[in-house]
Amino acid sequence: MNQYFHSVTLETEKCKGCTNCIKRCPVEAIRVRDGKAMIVEERCIDCGECIRECPNHAKVAVTDSLEKLSEYKYRIALPAPSFFGQFKEQVNIEDVLGAFRGIGFDEVFEVALAAEIVGYMVHEFLKDYKGKRPIFSSACPAVVRLMQIKYPDLLDQVAPFLTPMEVAARIAKEQASRRTGIPYEEIGAFFISPCPAKVTEMRNPMTTKHSAVNGVIGVNLIYKDIIRHLGDRSATGGSEKLQRATRFGMAWGYVTGESRNVAAATTLAVGGIHNVISLLEEIERGELKDVDFVELQACTGGCVGGPLNVQNLFVGRIRLRDLIKRFGTKESYFTEAELQDMYLQNRFAATEPVEPRAIMTLDEDVSRAIMKMERLDQITSELPGLDCGACGSPSCRALAEDIIRGIAFETDCVIKLREKVKILAKEILDLSRIVPPSMSGGSKEGNPGQGY
Amino acid sequence: MVDSLAYTPQITLEFEIGEKDFFVAGECASRVKKTLQQLGLKQDIIKRIAIIIYEAAMNVAIHATSGRLVVHVEPDGITIRTEDVGAGIEDINLAMKEGYSTASYEIREMGFGAGMGLSNIKQCSDDLNIESRVGVGTTLNARVFFKDERRHEDA
Numbered sequence: 001m002n003q004y005f006h007s008v009t010l011e012t013e014k015c016k017g018c019t020n021c022i023k024r025c026p027v028e029a030i031r032v033r034d035g036k037a038m039i040v041e042e043r044c045i046d047c048g049e050c051i052r053e054c055p056n057h058a059k060v061a062v063t064d065s066l067e068k069l070s071e072y073k074y075r076i077a078l079p080a081p082s083f084f085g086q087f088k089e090q091v092n093i094e095d096v097l098g099a100f101r102g103i104g105f106d107e108v109f110e111v112a113l114a115a116e117i118v119g120y121m122v123h124e125f126l127k128d129y130k131g132k133r134p135i136f137s138s139a140c141p142a143v144v145r146l147m148q149i150k151y152p153d154l155l156d157q158v159a160p161f162l163t164p165m166e167v168a169a170r171i172a173k174e175q176a177s178r179r180t181g182i183p184y185e186e187i188g189a190f191f192i193s194p195c196p197a198k199v200t201e202m203r204n205p206m207t208t209k210h211s212a213v214n215g216v217i218g219v220n221l222i223y224k225d226i227i228r229h230l231g232d233r234s235a236t237g238g239s240e241k242l243q244r245a246t247r248f249g250m251a252w253g254y255v256t257g258e259s260r261n262v263a264a265a266t267t268l269a270v271g272g273i274h275n276v277i278s279l280l281e282e283i284e285r286g287e288l289k290d291v292d293f294v295e296l297q298a299c300t301g302g303c304v305g306g307p308l309n310v311q312n313l314f315v316g317r318i319r320l321r322d323l324i325k326r327f328g329t330k331e332s333y334f335t336e337a338e339l340q341d342m343y344l345q346n347r348f349a350a351t352e353p354v355e356p357r358a359i360m361t362l363d364e365d366v367s368r369a370i371m372k373m374e375r376l377d378q379i380t381s382e383l384p385g386l387d388c389g390a391c392g393s394p395s396c397r398a399l400a401e402d403i404i405r406g407i408a409f410e411t412d413c414v415i416k417l418r419e420k421v422k423i424l425a426k427e428i429l430d431l432s433r434i435v436p437p438s439m440s441g442g443s444k445e446g447n448p449g450q451g452y
Numbered sequence: 453m454v455d456s457l458a459y460t461p462q463i464t465l466e467f468e469i470g471e472k473d474f475f476v477a478g479e480c481a482s483r484v485k486k487t488l489q490q491l492g493l494k495q496d497i498i499k500r501i502a503i504i505i506y507e508a509a510m511n512v513a514i515h516a517t518s519g520r521l522v523v524h525v526e527p528d529g530i531t532i533r534t535e536d537v538g539a540g541i542e543d544i545n546l547a548m549k550e551g552y553s554t555a556s557y558e559i560r561e562m563g564f565g566a567g568m569g570l571s572n573i574k575q576c577s578d579d580l581n582i583e584s585r586v587g588v589g590t591t592l593n594a595r596v597f598f599k600d601e602r603r604h605e606d607a
Contacts, residue, residue, distance in 0.1 A: 284482050286478045286481070287478065358489065360490050361490060363492065366493065366527050366598055367527035368461075369492050370461040370463055370526070373490065374462070
């Protein structure tokens with residue numbers, strides 16, 4: 001498997017080579033080359049910012065299709081909490097959950113239910129935690145990937161637990177296997193995702209070796225099918241109650257939901273990758289040591305703002321809130337004793353540490369790296385500082401870096417090129433004025449040959 | 453080989469530190485950290501350096517009327533230097549003791565000036581030199597060496 005698998009990809013024909021995406025990318029992972037955007041795979045964190053930004057819809061997220069369901073004997077849908085905000089006011093949760101049965105799933109398991117478990121774990125963990133604060137949520141894979149490349153220092157403060165998606169897949173498959181007798185391997189768990197980073201997370205998980213999720217299907221792909229089967233109870237006879245998540249888990253769909261569920265003494269919740277960056281900068285500088293838990297979401301508004309959702313973020317959020325008001329219970333599906341047991345047995349603790357990825361390094365050798373940085377500073381100071389992006393790099397500093405890395409030239413800068421052309425034009429003009437002495441007799445203009 | 457070149461590659465970063473400017477210390481540390489990450493230094497060395505920078509800059513902000521921080525990076529190590537105009541240190545040995553502080557009540561109330569700064573700096577640096585004149589100011593020089601395999605090979 002490709003080490004740098006990414007969900008976010010470019011549809012080359014649609015790309016017009018404009019510079020909107022390169023300017024917006026929070027990790028400067030996009031360049032424009034030969035009139036087309038190009039994603040620097042090792043830098044991309046799959047936040048989906050470019051998908052939102054592209055005016056030509058050339059950036060897309062690759063997710064699995066419903067055809068993948070046929071590879072498994074028993075299929076479980078794992079809808080993200082934010083999914084329920086995608087429907088009209090009159091819709092109720094049972095109708096949405098039931099629709100999954102209509103389109104070929106055997107069972108549906110709310111990720112919101114797993115989120116409650118994670119919330120409980122983090123709450124318990126914080127009770128005895130004496131180390132560096134704040135502890136960061138591990139739920140948003142785009143944020144954790146951002147931390148891997150830009151804030152490696154803070155990685156040991158990421159809550160050491162699996163994501164709700166992962167927990168949901170494990171519990172759902174184990175329960176189903178026990179109930180039906182179908183072997184675990186023949187059960188497929190499919191996350192219904194608002195988020196491209198979750199696809200990447202399934203293929204290359206950060207906190208566990210192998211993901212229990214078997215497929216990630218974009219909300220945009222499945223939405224129409226779900227709408228068609230809303231309220232379709234034919235598969236269940238309509239008697240069984242499907243909703244098991246409480247309001248606490250459901251609220252993970254928007255920013256603040258998670259931190260409220262974690263219920264630490266001091267929490268902070270931030271949505272939007274650029275806001276996340278400014279907060280992480282602050283924390284890296286040593287601020288906010290008095291905060292217990294920080295919820296960071298790459299998307300504005302949290303998962304309801306996910307690039308694969310079909311509904312406008314604000315509409316999605318109000319609909320989700322409304323649903324929670326109408327159907328959100330407080331009674332947990334799992335008993336306190338069961339939850340405590342899961343916590344004490346480390347059932348959903350992370351098994352892999354989140355490792356830093358030093359992709360910003362200029363050179364393996366410190367000496368050469370310093371030399372490159374000297375040149376980098378030099379080149380940057382000579383560039384115009386407009387950060388116009390016309391060279392295909394997102395900023396002048398980024399162009400300087402690209403020059404150092406050997407993938408760009410100083411003349412890629414239009415201003416620099418113009419300067420060079422100006423000098424050249426002046427030289428040409430000067431040369432054109434030079435008249436051979438044999439012809440210079442009648443000339444009134446200054447001429448280097450005309451001394452007497 | 454690049455290492456045999458006649459000149460030593462080097463980078464210098466400079467920061468001005470104003471009186472009671474408690475935010476600049478974190479900013480200095482974070483900027484230097486980013487630079488060192490780009491240079492590919494190991495995380496634990498970067499952490500040590502960041503602590504020195506933070507504490508040294510903080511000392512200037514707390515005790516001096518003005519000062520500056522100069523960070524000088526060369527292939528074999530980093531020098532962190534603060535120069536300030538201010539109160540100076542009466543007894544450097546005493547000041548190095550954990551918990552000894554001359555910071556005002558006001559500053560302690562803000563959560564700073566706990567008397568751990570200099571001892572933290574000493575713990576993190578490979579070489580430390582402090583010169584001070586009471587009523588004039590203080591100069592601090594801390595060095596951290598990048599002991600990587602390459603240097604042992606050359607030796």
